[in-house]
Amino acid sequence: MADLAAARLALAGCGKMGGALLRGWLAGGLSPRHAVVVEPMPVGIEDLAAQGVRIVASPDAIPAAFTPDAVILAVKPQVMDAVVSGCARLARPGTFFLSIAAGKTIAYFRRHLGEAAAIVRAMPNTPAAIGRGISVAVAGAKATAKQRALADRLLSACGEVAWVTDEALMDPVTALSGGGPAYIFLLIEALAEAGRKAGLPAELAMRLARATVSGAGELARLSPEPAAELRRNVTSPGGTTQEALAILMAPDGLQPLLDRAIAAATRRSRELAD
Numbered sequence: 001m002a003d004l005a006a007a008r009l010a011l012a013g014c015g016k017m018g019g020a021l022l023r024g025w026l027a028g029g030l031s032p033r034h035a036v037v038v039e040p041m042p043v044g045i046e047d048l049a050a051q052g053v054r055i056v057a058s059p060d061a062i063p064a065a066f067t068p069d070a071v072i073l074a075v076k077p078q079v080m081d082a083v084v085s086g087c088a089r090l091a092r093p094g095t096f097f098l099s100i101a102a103g104k105t106i107a108y109f110r111r112h113l114g115e116a117a118a119i120v121r122a123m124p125n126t127p128a129a130i131g132r133g134i135s136v137a138v139a140g141a142k143a144t145a146k147q148r149a150l151a152d153r154l155l156s157a158c159g160e161v162a163w164v165t166d167e168a169l170m171d172p173v174t175a176l177s178g179g180g181p182a183y184i185f186l187l188i189e190a191l192a193e194a195g196r197k198a199g200l201p202a203e204l205a206m207r208l209a210r211a212t213v214s215g216a217g218e219l220a221r222l223s224p225e226p227a228a229e230l231r232r233n234v235t236s237p238g239g240t241t242q243e244a245l246a247i248l249m250a251p252d253g254l255q256p257l258l259d260r261a262i263a264a265a266t267r268r269s270r271e272l273a274d
Contacts, residue, residue: 004153005029010068010090012059012083014039014048017100018074020129022048024157036062038083059086067092070150073099077272080104084112091117096147098154100124102174103272106140106167118142120151123170123178124158133159136173138166175265183261188213 004025011018014037026032032052039045040057049055056062071090075083080101091097096118097109109119119140127133135155139148155161164170188209195205220227235241248254 003029004157005031007070007150007154008034008066008068009154010036010038010062010066010071010087012038012071012073012087013075014042014045014055015074016126017124017128018072019045019048020126020133021072021074021100021124021154021158022053024128024131025154026051026053028153028157036066036068038062038087059083059090062090068095070147070154071095071097072154073097073101075101077101077103081112084109088113096120096143096151098122098151100135102178103171103269105273106138108273110140116142118144118147120148121167121170122151122155123174124155125177126181128158131158134162134177135159136162136164136170136177138164138170171266171269172262174269175262179265183258184213184217 007025007030009025009030011022014022018037018039022035022037025035026048032048035053037045037048037053037055038057038059038061039055042049042055045055068090071087073080073084073087080099084097087097091113097113098120099109100122102123104121106119106121109121110117113119117140120137120143121140122135122137124133124135128135135158137151137155139151143151152161152163164173188206191209191212192202192206195208196202200208216230220230223230225233231245235245
């Protein structure tokens with residue numbers, strides 16, 4: 001059942017990430033009639049309703065006759081208890097649960113859904129909204145090969161997919177790629193502000209920062225060379241870039257700062273587990 005056109009899906013939570021995923025699935029061939037969205041505040045998803053997606057306010061409102069192949073849990077960890085409890089009646093042979101909530105473990109979902117529940121845990125990131133995300137997933141013991149294949153198809157509709165077998169890796173994955181877009185956006189802000197302080201008009205500094213980061217990212221995606229080589233290609237001996245890198249690569253520069261940031265986010269992901 002890796003064919004989106006044949007899949008029946010229930011999506012709990014249709015915010016930025018849930019909405020991006022659903023739009024990707026519809027573009028990939030999912031029939032709107034085969035999707036039910038649970039969203040108590042359906043703002044900004046009018047286009048989905050117009051396509052024929054059924055939107056209900058709570059899991060209890062999902063029609064009893066609707067038997068999904070997958071239930072996708074796309075809500076914040078802080079409200080997951082109520083949502084997963086409401087979706088527990090959908091746990092049955094043939095249905096698996098795909099969670100994209102930070103920190104919530106497979107063991108957590110087994111406690112709420114039963115030991116027999118098939119569960120896949122994943123962490124996508126927000127570039128999924130433009131089909132350029134990356135997701136990392138881990139499957140619980142009860143998930144079948146067909147269910148894992150459908151989970152892979154659902155996640156790959158919005159970008160790359162990688163699988164791990166050690167669930168503990170999901171915490172640093174969340175810290176690095178889940179939160180990573182925010183760090184890059186902060187880099188754009190910081191570059192622009194540094195340019196402004198160096199004398200550039202604020203609008204031009206921001207334009208340069210956005211184009212430079214997006215262009216460098218695309219070059220890194222398309223180039224077979226490692227990032228370190230791409231960096232060296234930009235750096236002329238004794239030039240301006242080398243002067244800047246001497247600061248960024250100093251013992252108290254960018255690397256230790258990112259080390260601390262990723263460690264803090266990893267620790268918080270673990271704290272959200274229960």
